[in-house]
Amino acid sequence: MDVGQDRRDLPASHQAARLNSGRWSARAQRLLEASYKLCVDGLHEPLRRCLGDFEQQLFALAERARQHAQQQDLYSSRQRVLQDRTRFEQRFIEQVGEAFNALEGDATRHAPAGSTGSTGTKTWKSLELLDPVEQELTMAVEQLGARGEVRHSSVLYELGYRMAVLIGSPPLEGAKLPLGPHALTQAFQRASAELTLPLAHQLLLLQSFDQWLIQPIAPLFDSINAQLQGDGILPQLRSIPIPRHLSKRERPAKTPAAAAAAAEPAHAASSGGGAGGSIEVLESLRDLLAQQRANQAGPAGQSAGHVASSDELQTALGALQQHLAQVTGQASRELRSAQRLRDELLTQLNVGKPQGAPHTQLTGEQGDTVELVAMLFEQLGQQLQQGGNAHNLLGDLQLPVLRMAVADKGFFEKREHPARKLLDTVTAAANDWLDGSDDESNRPLANKLEQLVARASQEPPSAGLYTTLLADIEHHLALLTRKAQAAERRHVEAAQxxxxxxxxxxxxxxxxxxxxxxxxxxxxxxxxxxxxxxxxxxxxxxxxxxxxxxxxxxxxxxxxxxxxxxxxxxxxxxxxxxxxxxxxxxxxxxxxxxxxxxxxxxxxxxxxxxxxxxxxxxxxxxHQRLGEHQSTHPIQPSQPVQPGQPAAQQSARHEPATVHPAQAPEPSPRERRIEQHLGKLPFGSWFEFVDPATGQIARRKLAWHSPMSGRCLLVSRRGQRGEEMTLAQLAHEIATGRVCEVPEQRESMLDRAWRSLTGSLRQSAGAGRSDPQEPNRR
Structure with a gap:
């Protein structure tokens, strides 16, 4: 993405931000055009990032598509966006300008519903069925605009009053404010209509629009407000936000179910993405922690002393981080419990203090943040495959992520927070791509992840740092995915x-x-x-x-x-x-x-x-038969599958004319049912192969199977050919427990970890309420 694009390369609509003249006074015309120009300049780069992010998402979804038709639809949508990108930006800016030009007719739009015209007769519209696609898009646009209104309510309040003064109308709000989230979202939807994207792709595009334009648009509103205020438009106007009570201990405590319900929306995958969930996620989780402590051991008393400030806590975390970076042992890379993290932080906070001086303590919120991050990493560690390299990387990321969570509460409240996305991406990449071996193919990715984690550990935490690291690893993973897809296609074509x-x-x-x-x-x-x-x-x-x-x-x-x-x-x-x-x-x-x-x-x-x-x-x-050098002999059902080893290396190599394979036993009714189920699975389904000798687990993807011969091809994450057998043999392996099907996971590892964390807190917090007198039972 060319962030520093030359202004001469911008479309004409970006260069000449002009509105229809003659509708307002000279001063109003000048200020509205200046506001429109600020809008055009401020939205250009975020719009380019939005379309670029949308293209990357379409490409990633196409690479993971299980059906050929679905993959072609994704590639087709991406191609349309690439070809019509410049024209799309022009349409969007023109739609925003139309919203400005429509301000003159605001008085007529305030006419009561059902008012009659000059003839005194009502105009009736014909009834028609509601298009489900149009209804879905309309609801998505309204929800996105509503979330934006809530998110920027304070600055929009001032902007609506000041622009209303310019045109002499009541305060502008909702869709009537041409720069508001409602109007911008509607303009974006009208501009994207000519792309003729499928419904799912349009909703995905709206998510990118929310992430890249609506969520970070507050500075643009501030600059327009500052310009109008500097020109004498309501210079004394100030919005009065409703005070938010951060100290929730003074209010009636929420029930565990209510606190968990407030915490889960920000962690669950929503259609709007971004920070569309509760704005009190951290406080809700702290409520659950307080309930858990009360049920287990009562409220923990905190000794008197000086409480650490944010700067002191960051200094202690930085010192602890540098100390662990200098220690080259396995203990320095393991996941730390909440108690261990708290003890190490208190030690760093009190280093060098004279004997008898009051000790520095963590505040309640700081201690809860440390505990929640430790519990989150514990849930992530439980989801990792055994023997993988992801545990070490997860341990190295614990302190950098904790520093970010302490510095920015948005880590808990924003699903698209850069630190959360980086944590999810690194964990998933190490868990899926690295198998714990020293294979040469694993070293480039392992080195890249090590460098990324090392940089996160050495530099101060910031959203910009994590955004840069995320873009770097996503680019590397995209290259790996394309190579794996190419290798898989070659093996599938060879099998076909x-x-x-x-x-x-x-x-x-x-x-x-x-x-x-x-x-x-x-x-x-x-x-x-x-x-x-x-x-x-x-x-x-x-x-x-x-x-x-x-x-x-x-x-x-x-x-x-x-x-x-x-x-x-x-x-x-x-x-x-x-x-x-x-x-x-x-x-x-x-x-x-x-x-x-x-x-x-x-x-x-x-x-x-x-x-x-x-x-x-x-x-x-x-004489060697045609294609004989490519053929492999499928393993017999009686032989255990050795994960990670091609079937050609597990079976004896003999001439086909002299091979007399053992007669396979008659499949059981359960094996027949499993085989029928396997025949209906889409390509891309995953299986776990368990080595009975070592217990090592290897994942293989069903890349292809023949409906005629029943032969199937299984490949690794990198597209390398693994076990090649028939569906009947795979069904036998599943029936014997050496292979199991991996259910499709619609949530990411981090989302599942958040859900598990909230569920465990809810269960612990509600245990005491359900039966406080019940003794502990095994």
Whole structure:
């Protein structure tokens, strides 16, 4: 994204912020145009970031899409946004200008509903069914505008009064305020209508608009207010915000259910994203903590002493962070409990104090923040796979995230907070991509994550730092995802090619068997037709189809060799046989020898003696079949699956002609039901393979399966081919407990951790209320 774009490259609508003249007084015209220009300049860069974020989200969703049609829809929407991006920005700015120009008709819009015109008759509209898509979009736009009004209510109050003074109307609010969240959201929706995006993509675009334009728009409102105030428009006007009682201990305590209900919306995935949840999330969680302490051990008394200020706490956290960065031991990277963090912080706060001096203590809010962050990391650690590298990275991030949570309460209240998104991204990347081994393919990502965490530990916490780190790791993960998708596509295409080859070989075998029943060959001819020439038929069938002229010609050659059709030109027949054998990889000299010995066309005066028919027949039997070097032998159901090892390395490598696989046992009714379920799963479903010897878990994705043969392909996160088996064998492994299906997780790891944290607090807080006299039971 070009943040420093040259002003000369801006569209015309961005450069000339002019409104229709002659509607207001000269002063009002000048101030409205100045406000509109500030709006145009202030919204240009956030709008570009919004569209860029939307494109990245579409690309990421397309890479993770399970259905081909869904992936194509996402790519198509992204392409439309890329092509119409400049025109989209122009339409949006024009729509904002139309909202300014419509201010003159404000008095007429205040007419009572149902008022009659000059004729004194009412105008009735015809009834029609409500479009569900339009209704969904209308509701989303209204909700987004309402959240923006609440978020910026104070500054919008002043702006609505000052702009109303300019045009001589009642105070402007809601959609009547041309720069308000309602008007901007409606302008954005009208501008995006020409993109003709699907409903889900339009809602996603509105989420990006909320994140990049509506949420951070307060400085733009402040600058417009300052300009109007400086020009003498209500210079003494001040909004009077309703005081918010931060000390909730003075109010009646909430019930655990009410406190949890207030805490959960900010952590749950909502359609609006961003900070659309409760503005008292931290206080609600503190209520639950207080209830938990009261039920477990009563209120903890705090010894008298000096309480730490925010700067002192940040200094202590920084010192503790530097100390741990210098210690190179496993203990320095492990997750710390709330009590351990509190003790280490108190030690740092009181370092160097003279003996007998009062100790510095944490405030109630600081102590609760430390405990909540420690509990959050504990919930995250419980979701990580065993043996992975994510535990170390999570331990390294604990103090930097705690510093950010102490400095910015938005960490608890904003789902899109940069520190939360970085924590979620790093944890998910380490958990999904790194398997705990020292494999060469893991080192670039492991090094990148280590560098990112090290930088977060060394630099002071800020939203800008975490935004930069998040963009860096997301770019790296996008590259890895594209490489994995490319590798997976190659394996899927290879598996599909082998499937088509097997089908073609099967059909060629059927046609050859029909001819053998009528004209059974012997000796060299039998070896040629049974091994090499059947591959020639299969290759021709695969390339041209059964009804093609080329395949008909190969069948005619087969009939000539079997004596079913007369041979007109033996030299031409020899050339056709040689060409066909060369097509399946046989050397030209060997193909010529086989054709000459078979048709008896060798030259009497040739100095080179041809091999015998028996020798050539043995060579044909030992010749590698078409596609044989790519084939893998599926493991037998009786053999345990070794996660992480390709099936080709787990099975014996023998010639297909001599392999006699063990007869698979009759599947049980449960295995049949599992196989039917597997056949309905979409591509992209995940499974966990458990090594019975070590207990190590490896995840594999179902990349492809054939509805005809039942063969399926499983790949790793990096797109590397793993186990290749049939659906029946996979069903057997699931039935025996060596493989289990991983249910689709619609929530991120951090969202699940928040939900678990809130649930555990609610359960602990409500335990004492449900039965306070009940003794502890095991």
């Amino acid at each position: 090619g082998r499937e088509r080859l097997d089908q073609a070989r099967h059909r060629a075998g059927e046609l050859m068997a029909e001819r053998f029943t009528q004209s059974p060959p012997r000796g060299l001819l039998r070896a040629l037709l049974d091994r090499a020439w059947s591959d020639v038929l299969a290759l021709t069938l695969l390339r041209h189809g059964e009804d093609s002229e080329a395949f008909g010609k190969q069948l005619a050659i087969t009939d000539q060799l079997l004596g079913r059709l007369p041979v007109g030109d033996r030299q031409q027949l020899q050339q056709n046989v040689e060409y066909g054998l060369q097509q399946i990889g046989m050397h030209a000299e060997e193909a010529e020898q086989v054709a000459q010995r078979l048709l008896g066309t060798e030259k009497p005066d040739s100095a080179v003696e041809l091999p015998s028919a028996t020798d050539l027949a043995m060579r044909l039997k030992q």
